[in-house]
Amino acid sequence: MLSKKPKARVIFGYLCIxxxxxxxxxxxxxxxALFYSFFEWKGGPNKTFIGIENYITxxxxxxxxxxxxxxxxxxxxxxxxxxxxxxxxxxxxGTRFVKLKGIHRTFxxxxxxxxxxxxxxxxxxxxxxxxxxxxxxxxxxxxxxKTQVWLNNPDLVMTLVAIPLIWQFIGYxxxxxxxxxxxxxxxVLESAELDxxxxxxxxxxxxxxxxxxxxxxxxxxxxxxxxxxxxxxxxMTAGGPGTSSMVMAMYGYSVSFxxxxxxxxxxxxxxxxxxxxxxxxxxxxLQKAATREKE
Amino acid sequence: xxxxxxxxxILLATAMAxxxxxxxxxxxxxxxxxxxxxxxxxxxxxxxxxxDDSALAEGNDNELAYTGELSLMHYSTSEESQGNGGSDGFxxxxxxxxxxxxxxxxxxxxxxxxxxxxxxxxQAAADxxxxxxxxxxxxxxxxxxxxxxxxxxDTIKESPYYDSYNQAFFTPFTVDGKTYGFPVLTTxxxxxxxxxxxxxADAGYDEFPDNWEDIKKADEYFKDNGYSETIAFGNGGQWxxxxxxxxxxxxxxxxxxxxxxxxDKSGAAFTDQEFVDALAFTQDIFQSGIFNEDFNAIGNExxxxxxxxxxxxxxxxxxxxxxxxxxxxxxxxxxxxxNTGFAVLPQPEGATGSTGTQDIGLGYAVAINAKLADDPDKxxxxxxxxxxxxGPAFATYVGENYALQGLTQVDVxxxxxxxxxxxxxxxxxxxxxxxxxxxxxxxxxxxxxxNTQTQSMLNGDTTPEDVAAATQEAYxxxx
Numbered sequence: 121m122l123s124k125k126p127k128a129r130v131i132f133g134y135l136c137i138x139x140x141x142x143x144x145x146x147x148x149x150x151x152x153a154l155f156y157s158f159f160e161w162k163g164g165p166n167k168t169f170i171g172i173e174n175y176i177t178x179x180x181x182x183x184x185x186x187x188x189x190x191x192x193x194x195x196x197x198x199x200x201x202x203x204x205x206x207x208x209x210x211x212x213x214g215t216r217f218v219k220l221k222g223i224h225r226t227f228x229x230x231x232x233x234x235x236x237x238x239x240x241x242x243x244x245x246x247x248x249x250x251x252x253x254x255x256x257x258x259x260x261x262x263x264x265x266k267t268q269v270w271l272n273n274p275d276l277v278m279t280l281v282a283i284p285l286i287w288q289f290i291g292y293x294x295x296x297x298x299x300x301x302x303x304x305x306x307x308v309l310e311s312a313e314l315d316x317x318x319x320x321x322x323x324x325x326x327x328x329x330x331x332x333x334x335x336x337x338x339x340x341x342x343x344x345x346x347x348x349x350x351x352x353x354x355x356m357t358a359g360g361p362g363t364s365s366m367v368m369a370m371y372g373y374s375v376s377f378x379x380x381x382x383x384x385x386x387x388x389x390x391x392x393x394x395x396x397x398x399x400x401x402x403x404x405x406l407q408k409a410a411t412r413e414k415e
Numbered sequence: 416x417x418x419x420x421x422x423x424x425i426l427l428a429t430a431m432a433x434x435x436x437x438x439x440x441x442x443x444x445x446x447x448x449x450x451x452x453x454x455x456x457x458x459x460x461x462x463x464x465x466x467d468d469s470a471l472a473e474g475n476d477n478e479l480a481y482t483g484e485l486s487l488m489h490y491s492t493s494e495e496s497q498g499n500g501g502s503d504g505f506x507x508x509x510x511x512x513x514x515x516x517x518x519x520x521x522x523x524x525x526x527x528x529x530x531x532x533x534x535x536x537x538q539a540a541a542d543x544x545x546x547x548x549x550x551x552x553x554x555x556x557x558x559x560x561x562x563x564x565x566x567x568x569d570t571i572k573e574s575p576y577y578d579s580y581n582q583a584f585f586t587p588f589t590v591d592g593k594t595y596g597f598p599v600l601t602t603x604x605x606x607x608x609x610x611x612x613x614x615x616a617d618a619g620y621d622e623f624p625d626n627w628e629d630i631k632k633a634d635e636y637f638k639d640n641g642y643s644e645t646i647a648f649g650n651g652g653q654w655x656x657x658x659x660x661x662x663x664x665x666x667x668x669x670x671x672x673x674x675x676x677x678x679d680k681s682g683a684a685f686t687d688q689e690f691v692d693a694l695a696f697t698q699d700i701f702q703s704g705i706f707n708e709d710f711n712a713i714g715n716e717x718x719x720x721x722x723x724x725x726x727x728x729x730x731x732x733x734x735x736x737x738x739x740x741x742x743x744x745x746x747x748x749x750x751x752x753x754n755t756g757f758a759v760l761p762q763p764e765g766a767t768g769s770t771g772t773q774d775i776g777l778g779y780a781v782a783i784n785a786k787l788a789d790d791p792d793k794x795x796x797x798x799x800x801x802x803x804x805x806g807p808a809f810a811t812y813v814g815e816n817y818a819l820q821g822l823t824q825v826d827v828x829x830x831x832x833x834x835x836x837x838x839x840x841x842x843x844x845x846x847x848x849x850x851x852x853x854x855x856x857x858x859x860x861x862x863x864x865x866n867t868q869t870q871s872m873l874n875g876d877t878t879p880e881d882v883a884a885a886t887q888e889a890y891x892x893x894x
Contacts, residue, residue: 163536163558271712361711362870362874362877363867379893
């Protein structure tokens with residue numbers, strides 16, 4: 121069982137493979153995008169250097185900022201819907217009234233293994249005006265006047281495309297949080313119970329502080345994941361009606377590939393990267409501030 | 416224990432590296448295997464369906480000095496060629512040309528149309544286009560200016576088939592008097608009203624109405640008689656309203672000269688009153704309730720099911736939907752199949768630009784990589800290939816087997832076809848006036864803005880004036 125420390129070059133050799141792949145797949149494209157963003161480039165070999173003009177356009181681009189707003193809305197909904205609900209589920213599964221915990225865990229996790237495109241199609245069918253289960257249900261309970269063409273409602277559409285995302289990833293965060301709660305010493309929970317703590321008090325005052333760091337990881341994952349939301353929205357609405365469900369990644373894609381404006385598309389990508397970093401950084405700052413206050 | 420974990424870690428690392436590499440190389444290896452699998456498959460198709468391919472022999476073995484490889488990228492997949500005459504004809508032509516030139520191999524990349532558009536745009540951006548590929552009308556100007564595609568003006572004039580070409584089809588691929596491609600595949604309308612003749616006769620119309628007031632009247636009848644809507648339409652992808660509706664309605668209001676002036680940048684603007692009127696009409700008619708209420712949320716593939724299932728007595732679409740409807744109805748509902756008729760969009764009130772038009776043309780052309788200019792033998796082979804797949808061999812094949820037309824004009828004997836095919840042939844090529852397909856021209860940056868804005872406008876969230884102004888702005892800054 122005694123393992124001697126591996127040689128430095130063995131460690132380096134092993135690390136090389138993922139590092140090279142990472143540099144090749146993430147770092148190089150990012151630097152390339154930064155480079156291209158200073159050009160007017162409509163595809164092809166000819167590019168014109170235009171300095172920061174693309175960024176000036178970007179700052180004034182109403183659609184981009186609208187998309188950013190949609191991303192933030194999505195992040196807020198998903199942090200509450202994914203991490204929040206997952207935490208509630210974890211607490212429910214943790215109680216001794218729930219049987220067959222393994223099955224709950226497996227089926228809860230199941231949706232996150234489906235491709236986002238398939239999830240988009242499934243939910244498009246649910247929202248479908250004529251054959252969708254949602255309108256069918258409303259008719260069945262006599263609320264016919266509430267039926268509508270769901271995905272064509274600009275006020276609701278962002279919420280409607282967020283629901284599949286929430287549904288899909290609750291299980292994912294549930295599994296992460298479950299493994300964190302499993303590490304909590306049973307005696308702590310038992311003594312809390314003996315002291316007369318309610319389930320709610322146990323969750324807030326005992327479990328949450330003890331898995332704080334895991335929750336932080338979940339929130340950061342959730343925020344960064346939703347800043348780059350794309351696939352299911354692309355399938356469900358393609359950003360429509362109009363630009364009512366446009367998110368940043370889709371706007372970048374549409375400018376780069378549908379409008380073939382690669383230079384400006386690159387500027388959008390850099391914009392997404394910077395804004396994404398800012399938002400994730402801000403989340404961590406807020407969390408640090410919040411935890412410090414408690415201590 | 417130690418050995419086990421070491422083995423495990425090596426396994427995991429290999430698996431990870433392997434999967435990532437597979438991810439990178441996926442597309443190219445897929446294409447390779449697709450191609451080989453497909454070419455044998457397409458051979459089976461043509462014999463299995465007993466299609467007449469005797470016409471393909473014409474001009475497939477012109478003598479060429481070039482030997483070696485020619486790379487080709489297109490979107491006529493084997494799935495697409497089932498029932499799509501243009502794709503089948505194109506694939507059969509490739510095969511026949513290769514038979515005539517055993518010393519040349521074609522390295523094919525075949526993608527579905529959506530993927531093709533993204534892939535070819537990416538390769539154009541990277542200056543890494545294949546030797547021969549298909550270019551879309553609206554990309555021609557940009558790619559010609561970038562020097563990516565070869566000027567084929569003189570080549571086309573020297574083509575042995577020049578006299579039988581329909582010259583009008585070259586315009587989307589012509590920039591400043593220079594032509595950059597051989598228009599390819601089959602000519603198909605982008606806008607047709609498919610309607611149930613029996614249902615409309617029951618409503619009191621022996622023919623499909625030629626004005627929208629009658630349609631609104633008929634709408635009352637249809638709603639009272641169990642139909643969900645009078646006309647089905649799907650604009651979920653945002654391009655449908657442009658290709659299948661606005662190109663024609665715009666033409667009815669503005670006339671063809673206005674659009675030509677827009678293309679030539681000689682004065683016309685999207686904010687011109689006639690075009691704003693066309694937008695306003697479009698908004699009004701879509702808010703009048705004659706269409707299915709979810710037209711903005713579903714695609715054309717969903718909307719055509721409303722017609723097929725009998726929920727709607729009419730459907731506005733393009734030729735790609737007609738071939739699907741034909742194949743489906745022939746199998747599932749022969750009564751509706753026999754009752755299906757075709758009509759142009761009715762004339763909007765106050766529109767004086769043109770009447771009875773429908774937008775038809777060839778959306779893609781065979782283009783040749785400008786780099787081939789350095790290799791005359793290879794260029795000659797590419798030109799021979801381009802002339803062959805757009806020439807009389809292709810036209811005769813699709814004419815005899817599918818009653819379709821392409822770039823080269825040949826006589827089609829309609830007597831071998833059923834009424835549905837004959838009617839659609841007459842609608843497409845004989846009985847109607849043609850107008851331009853908007854998005855075969857200008858560029859996607861402009862149409863993307865118009866399509867997105869129009870979708871909001873149809874919901875009543877923005878005004879025709881604002882749509883016109885935003886589109887004009889995109890036009891001025893991108894074209």
